[in-house]
Amino acid sequence: MAGRTLYDKLWDSHLVKQNSDGSSLIYIDRHVIHEVTSPQAFEGLRIAGRKPWRLDTNIATPDHNISTDKTERDAGVAGMSDEVSRIQVQTLDDNCDLYGIKEFKINEMGQGIVHVMGPELGATMPGMTVVCGDSHTATHGALACLAHGIGTSEVEHVLATQCLVAKKMKNMRVTVEGTLGVGVTPKDVVLAIIGQIGTAGGNEHAIEFAGSVFRDMSIEGRMTVCNMAIEAGARVGMVAVDDKTIDYCEGRQFVPRGEMFDQAVSYWRSLTTDSDAVFDTEVVLVAEEIAPQVTWGTSPEMVSAVTASVPTLEQQPNEEKRKGLERALEYMGLEGGQAIDSIAVDRVFIGSCTNSRIEDMRAAAAVAKGRKVASSVKQVLIVPGSQMVKAQAEAEGLDKIFTEAGMDWREPGCSMCLAMNADKLGAGEHCASTSNRNFEGRQGNGGRTHLMSPAMAAAAAVAGHIVDVRSFEGGAE
Amino acid sequence: MKAFTTHRGLVGPMDRANVDTDMIIPKQFLKSIKRSGFGPNLFDELRYMDEGQPGADCSNRPINPDFPLNQARFKGASILLARKNFGCGSSREHAPWALEDYGFNAVIAPSYADIFYNNCFKNGLLPVILTEEQVDILFAQMDAEQGYELSIDLQAQTVTTDSGHVFSFELDQFRKDCLLKGLDEIGLTLQEADAIKAYETNRAQQHPWVFGAIK
Numbered sequence: 001m002a003g004r005t006l007y008d009k010l011w012d013s014h015l016v017k018q019n020s021d022g023s024s025l026i027y028i029d030r031h032v033i034h035e036v037t038s039p040q041a042f043e044g045l046r047i048a049g050r051k052p053w054r055l056d057t058n059i060a061t062p063d064h065n066i067s068t069d070k071t072e073r074d075a076g077v078a079g080m081s082d083e084v085s086r087i088q089v090q091t092l093d094d095n096c097d098l099y100g101i102k103e104f105k106i107n108e109m110g111q112g113i114v115h116v117m118g119p120e121l122g123a124t125m126p127g128m129t130v131v132c133g134d135s136h137t138a139t140h141g142a143l144a145c146l147a148h149g150i151g152t153s154e155v156e157h158v159l160a161t162q163c164l165v166a167k168k169m170k171n172m173r174v175t176v177e178g179t180l181g182v183g184v185t186p187k188d189v190v191l192a193i194i195g196q197i198g199t200a201g202g203n204e205h206a207i208e209f210a211g212s213v214f215r216d217m218s219i220e221g222r223m224t225v226c227n228m229a230i231e232a233g234a235r236v237g238m239v240a241v242d243d244k245t246i247d248y249c250e251g252r253q254f255v256p257r258g259e260m261f262d263q264a265v266s267y268w269r270s271l272t273t274d275s276d277a278v279f280d281t282e283v284v285l286v287a288e289e290i291a292p293q294v295t296w297g298t299s300p301e302m303v304s305a306v307t308a309s310v311p312t313l314e315q316q317p318n319e320e321k322r323k324g325l326e327r328a329l330e331y332m333g334l335e336g337g338q339a340i341d342s343i344a345v346d347r348v349f350i351g352s353c354t355n356s357r358i359e360d361m362r363a364a365a366a367v368a369k370g371r372k373v374a375s376s377v378k379q380v381l382i383v384p385g386s387q388m389v390k391a392q393a394e395a396e397g398l399d400k401i402f403t404e405a406g407m408d409w410r411e412p413g414c415s416m417c418l419a420m421n422a423d424k425l426g427a428g429e430h431c432a433s434t435s436n437r438n439f440e441g442r443q444g445n446g447g448r449t450h451l452m453s454p455a456m457a458a459a460a461a462v463a464g465h466i467v468d469v470r471s472f473e474g475g476a477e
Numbered sequence: 478m479k480a481f482t483t484h485r486g487l488v489g490p491m492d493r494a495n496v497d498t499d500m501i502i503p504k505q506f507l508k509s510i511k512r513s514g515f516g517p518n519l520f521d522e523l524r525y526m527d528e529g530q531p532g533a534d535c536s537n538r539p540i541n542p543d544f545p546l547n548q549a550r551f552k553g554a555s556i557l558l559a560r561k562n563f564g565c566g567s568s569r570e571h572a573p574w575a576l577e578d579y580g581f582n583a584v585i586a587p588s589y590a591d592i593f594y595n596n597c598f599k600n601g602l603l604p605v606i607l608t609e610e611q612v613d614i615l616f617a618q619m620d621a622e623q624g625y626e627l628s629i630d631l632q633a634q635t636v637t638t639d640s641g642h643v644f645s646f647e648l649d650q651f652r653k654d655c656l657l658k659g660l661d662e663i664g665l666t667l668q669e670a671d672a673i674k675a676y677e678t679n680r681a682q683q684h685p686w687v688f689g690a691i692k
Contacts, residue, residue: 016669016672016673016676017669017672019651021649021650021651021654022649022650022651023649023650023651023652025666025669025672025673027673027676027677027680029687036507036508036569037507037568037569037570039510040510040511040512040570043510043512048661048663050663053673056688056689056690056691056692057691058691059691064507065507065508082508084508084509084531084532085508087510088508088509088510091510102691102692122690123690123691125686125687127684128687133568133570134567134568135566135567135568135592148592149568149592150568150592150595151568151569151570151573151592151595151596151599152512152570153570153596153599153600153662154595154599156663157662157663157666160663160666160667161663161666161667161670161673162673162677163666163669163673165651165662165665165666167649199495199562199565200495200561200562200565200588200590203562203588203590203591204591230566230592233562233565233590233591235591235592254690254691255686255690256685256686256690260685260686261686263685263686264684264686267683267684299495299497320494320560321494323493324493324494324495327493418499418504418567419504420504420505420507420508437497437499437566437567439497439499439500439566440499440500440522441499441500441503441522442499442504445503445522445528
């Protein structure tokens with residue numbers, strides 16, 4: 001028998017039933033819940049007279065639509081100024097209270113962006129199936145989990161049955177060998193991958209990220225990479241277990257201790273792809289060829305090295321793609337051929353489930369330290385991914401570095417990544433953003449998003465325009 | 478769930494690739510805790526000239542005359558003709574809810590993003606996959622003919638034009654059965670309760686750390 005991939009192993013170990021029609025019933029170990037995609041699911045449960053199948057599988061927190069402004073946050077749920085949002089967060093609290101689901105409430109230690117919270121609390125552990133009504137759930141795959149986003153009907157399905165009806169995906173391996181250059185980060189690696197395979201390149205696939213670049217990468221870096229698998233079309237992104245995975249998990253709140261931890265570790269060690277396993281699709285990139293990346297268009301695949309220029313219509317032979325390019329350039333207010341580092345930025349956003357962990361905060365602070373935000377930049381939002389990240393950053397004095405540079409240090413939440421709260425771009429404004437989507441209107445109606453790494457975003461804040469962080473002393477560590 | 482068997486209806490266009498779910502239903506409308514009422518805000522940023530607000534009446538908002546679905550000839554469209562990778566991005570089920578609430582019963586495109594495709598089936602909305610060439614033919618016919626209609630037969634897995642084209646499409650048997658009969662998937666899964674419990678018992682012995690930690 002041919003060897004199995006990591007995905008094959010995770011799939012096999014969660015198979016409850018294989019049906020004759022090709023569909024399967026898959027068991028879900030961890031269900032992460034937030035305020036936006038759950039209310040209709042809880043309502044569905046009630047209407048059908050059903051109850052959650054299991055309680056100790058669920059973990060909830062508000063993140064998507066809460067304010068990041070300290071004054072408003074201090075006033076709690078009752079003090080939320082947007083009444084529609086307040087009702088939604090209150091509904092999450094009410095549903096969790098009613099059913100007895102563990103929730104980290106709005107200002108409680110532990111609260112944070114769902115995909116920051118799960119791993120940092122140890123609610124996510126290797127070998128688990130993890131789902132959440134959010135497409136960036138693939139983040140958890142950095143810990144060798146089978147993790148993916150689901151819709152609200154499936155949130156209800158998991159609540160009621162602890163299972164999902166699923167069809168096995170194809171296996172894709174993205175291998176990046178070599179050593180990343182100075183100033184080149186996990187964000188640059190994943191943007192380069194998306195640039196190569198396209199925004200639909202991973203459709204119907206589960207991606208395993210392999211090669212020396214990911215072995216050398218921290219767990220937080222792997223989370224940044226897996227997080228954006230969906231931006232390449234793949235619901236699932238994963239990295240195999242190694243010593244770093246186990247070191248990361250040890251001692252976290254929900255991770256077992258003592259003998260049970262040792263028992264878990266011996267199983268976790270098996271969560272790697274067999275050497276003779278075969279992938280349906282293989283993609284290879286070379287680390288040394290990856291420069292800091294910046295998106296210039298309205299899809300994450302519209303990305304280039306910071307040293308490049310915005311593509312011209314003449315360079316695009318495919319008619320459909322040319323139409324897309326023309327529309328993107330018009331929306332972004334850019335000219336083909338324009339140098340990417342000539343693009344001025346109005347606002348900067350450092351945060352999101354992609355880049356709001358402590359290493360991201362440190363990378364941004366290393367650039368901001370002793371520098372000032374350019375006078376042309378209206379606002380720089382630094383939004384830590386969780387209460388724990390915020391506390392750690394403050395213990396390290398990073399908040400002071402940011403505020404002394406003229407940046408806003410905020411409360412944890414999704415913030416301007418999707419702009420459901422008050423943090424948003426005005427029409428026509430360019431934003432250097434560490435988030436994951438540069439879609440039209442994503443960060444505010446008419447807003448223009450440029451995705452990049454935390455260090456690059458901090459450098460843009462200081463320079464007032466997109467700039468190669470490698471030209472900043474101390475910035476490219 | 479609403480069943481889908483056959484449908485004949487007016488075709489409306491969304492002629493661009495990689496239409497994301499932010500475009501289908503912008504984030505401000507996700508604050509609603511309801512499943513219905515998203516239709517007036519479908520494609521909100523493309524459809525109107527101003528910025529939409531949740532709960533606001535859309536009947537007097539300035540509409541974008543250049544947006545095809547605003548044109549009189551597409552009024553009442555119930556089949557959306559789209560391009561590849563339709564529904565990419567966010568997992569929000571509000572996207573199929575908005576399409577369904579607007580009046581669409583089916584979408585035809587060369588490909589879909591995985592989560593959106595899956596979400597459609599939970600809401601009686603049929604996402605039909607045809608080849609790029611077939612979709613090109615349908616776009617050309619629609620452009621040339623006012624009141625252009627198509628017939629979709631889920632049992633037969635066909636899209637039929639009045640000009641005589643019959644295009645077959647593929648989909649999973651399980652999804653087809655659920656949609657044809659309007660089955661409650663949760664109810665179906667709960668029929669497997671014994672198998673789920675047996676799995677849990679076995680798993681709790683092998684991987685006890687997966688259970689009980691979160692209280």
